[in-house]
Amino acid sequence: MNSPADPLPSPASAQSAAQAPTHTHAHGRANTPAEFFQDAQFVAFFRQVAPYIHRYRNTTFVIGFGGELVADDRLNALVQDLSLLNALGVKIVVCHGSRPQVNEQLKLKGIEYEFGRGIQVTSKAALECAKEAAGEIRLDVEALFSQGLPNTPMDGARVRVVSGNFITARPLGVLNGTDYQHTGVVRRVDADAIRNALSANSVVLISPLGFSPTGEAFNLAMEDVATATAIALNADKLIFLTETPALLDADEQLITALEYDDAVKLLNSGTLPEVEAFYMRHIIKACQGGVERSHVVPFAQDGGVLLEVFTHDGIGTMVTEEVLESIREATIDDVGAILTLIEPLEADGTLVPRGRDKIERDIEAFSVLEHDGRIFGCAALYTFPGTDMAEMACLCVSAESQGMGDGDRILKHIEQRAKSIGIKRLFVLTTRTMHWFIKRGFVQSSVDDLPTDKQRIYNRNRNSQVLIKAL
Incomplete structure (x- = not known):
């Protein structure tokens, strides 16, 4: 018999380091017991994640993150992790935001305005700042995916990044007497073009800007873009990397998984903080649109995407459209x-x-x-x-x-x-x-x-x- 009260030794830990046999290297030096134990742990780890690797090959992940991740100097580590997923056969679509960068541009130009979450007016000057910020982040992402330094996770990587006018937008217009000017909403996602790029093993990068058939540009919310893209692609996962911790219950314990109905009840309860509620609304919309798994993962955790995807309970909160267990x-x-x-x-x-x-x-x-x-x-x-x-x-x-x-x-x-x-x-x-x-x-x-x-x-x-x- 085996139970949680009596942990069963895994193949990696069946022998203690003190009892582990030595193993001779090709050059003649014998492994110490500690080295043998580390080797066994390494092998056990790969065996543990193998089922996930098999499952996720040829699946599509939409990864959404705000400009806060970039401002916190987390972009390089994220790109390396996404490159690894790409190498394992996962089709990656990256949707980035740029709120802090837009606000910085506005401040530098002496424009008294600050972008936050939700629907806000985008003036012509603010739109120009949004274009500059999006262009800067796009170049940073492309540069990081292009690196190939020896002794780094990007060594030998050949990742192509494709970006373009994948998002058709329309103006939000006038609501309750307020003209939202250059603020827009997603009208259509060019899913076929994105799939073509993904089929060539490219990473697709989408900025929070959309374009109308008349050639106008509109400022969009990253969360709306990522959600609409995941629905259009019928993505296997939508993952939001957030500046806040994952969802916690009343006892301050991590909520690792929620089924759709429970997520709706939690949102309607009014107990979620503003930021968490904002993400939850988009996740629920994704579930309604057919996305099987949506995640909220704190970007402060190094390797958060990998931990969420390749471990049993992950480090964030997952919402499923069906019964998970x-x-x-x-x-x-x-x-x-x-x-x-x-x-x-x-x-x-x-x-x-x-x-x-x-x-x-x-x-x-x-x-x-x-x-x-x-x-x-x-x-x-x-x-x-x-x-x-x-x-x-x-x-x-x-x-x-x-x-x-x-x-x-x-x-x-x-x-x-x-x-x-x-x-x-x-x-x-x-x-x-x-x-x-x-x-x-x-x-x-x-x-x-x-x-x-x-x-x-x-x-x-x-x-x-x-x-x-x-x-």
């Missing part, structure tokens, strides 16, 4: 994932070896916990005809998600599944996780308390503890 009965297609979960525990003796054939035969007994398309936990329910007892076996949670309550969720599901078929008592056999089950209502018992059929096959050499819970 579910516990369901397993199918034959889940056999491979179940084997991957339980094989390390079989190898170290925590679980009794089963083998693929037995898993396939017993697949209807298994339930799996699925998160965002990946299996992170499983358990099996075995009944004994003529009794009111059933066994929960093979409870296993991925090392990635231990300590997050997945074991409790699987246990609750198995209990409900047992109750639905009239089971009154649930028992487990464990050699290492007795206390975890006792904390959850199981009582230590003896082999004589088991169903007769189970007593006959009980392996006394393993000397497993017997624990029973009344349902």
Whole structure:
């Protein structure tokens, strides 16, 4: 058995650094135990992120960030991370903002006005400042994607950046008596042209400016541009890199994921701070437009995009248009994932070896916990005809998600599944996780308390503890 209370050693940590064997380099020098341990961690990391790499190849990410990220000197690190995603086969569209840069231009020219979020009037002078700021950031982005310094993540990179008049805009016009002049809204996104550039493995860069059929330029909000672009492309992800922390709940804990309905309720509750609410409105619009996953990620965290994309819970808040996590009965297609979960525990003796054939035969007994398309936990329910007892076996949670309550969720599901078929008592056999089950209502018992059929096959050499819970 395995549970969050008894973390299972990953392949990288199964041996401590003190016990790790040495390994000889090609030039004859032997690795120290610490070096061996670092190598094992490196290998384990790549194995852990491999499923995400496979999943995201040929998908489309729209990345939106404001000029605040540029002002905070975070652009170079972001470009390196996006270049890595591009190398892994992710199609990248970058939508940048420029509020601080426009405000700086206005100040330098002695124009008393400051741009913030929301709809604001853009005068002719402010529009010229917006053009200058957008042009400067565009050149900075193109230059950074062009770098190829040795010993940096950009070494050997050949990333082409394509930008242009992808956004057709219209004037906002006069609202409630106010003429918004050169402030515009997105009218159409040239999705075909963007897809053509992406198919050539280019990164597409879109500035917060749009153009009308008559040749006029309009100042747009980065968030509107990114949202409209993600919807037009039917993007797999919309990621906003923000100057604020990700969303927090009432206890100041990170909200890692929200389903669409819950996100709407949160926004309508009026409890979100102004900036977070601003981003949430655009994320909800993206979900309504068919974008499957939208994220708010703080840009203050170095490597934030990579951490959000390649780790189980990420560092930001993700909003999904569908149910993200579910516990369901397993199918034959889940056999491979179940084997991957339980094989390390079989190898170290925590679980009794089963083998693929037995898993396939017993697949209807298994339930799996699925998160965002990946299996992170499983358990099996075995009944004994003529009794009111059933066994929960093979409870296993991925090392990635231990300590997050997945074991409790699987246990609750198995209990409900047992109750639905009239089971009154649930028992487990464990050699290492007795206390975890006792904390959850199981009582230590003896082999004589088991169903007769189970007593006959009980392996006394393993000397497993017997624990029973009344349902």
